[in-house]
Amino acid sequence: EVQLVQSGAEVKKPGESLKISCKGSGYSFTSYWIGWVRQMPGKGLEWMGIIYPGDSDTRYSPSFQGQVTISADKSISTAYLQWSSLKASDTAMYYCAVGLRTDAFDIWGQGTMVTVSS
């Protein structure tokens, strides 16, 4: 079964760092772009960026460039999204997603809720 399994919910304080994960299985992890999508509470979907695990080619939305880092470890079929200094405004659900049959996202992770509060 093709699936993306994300790490669990996180509660952090402003200024702290964080790295969340997304593990792919059931397909060739290195052959497909994996994207990250933010959804703030009660709001829509925002594409953050994407990585090709085969060569770590990474692209960012201008809105998120410099705010987060996307990486991948192909040896364990896992993609990451990390922050060096969280802000309250980073509170959101974060999804990873991959497109296996088209460049649309046909497989989604279950989401990781990140809460940043003092």
Place this chain on the structure above:
Amino acid sequence: DIVMTQSPDSLAVSLGERATINCKSSQSVLYSSNNKNYLAWYQQKPGQPPKLLIYWASTRESGVPDRFSGSGSGTDFTLTISSLQAEDVAVYYCQQYYSTPLTTFGPGTKVDIK
């Protein structure tokens, strides 16, 4: 960047009636080399990740009921639910992937029962 807009923001439709959602891109998402529109539609229910419904503007994902259909080309697209069911209450998003691997989503349209 390609900007996606959707209309309406929300709509309420009686059970069994038709629901129509519009999506517009700021530039054409039709690739002339393969004559495909790089446009997808997603359904998101509360507490769930988005689910792909339609890709290439009009191709239904496997398992998606045939009451869902997509149409349009170039910059203007429509998602139609031909006979609204209670389980269709959700937010619907369009997405362009013409600039793949870069992509953008529309702001979403909330569908409720009248």
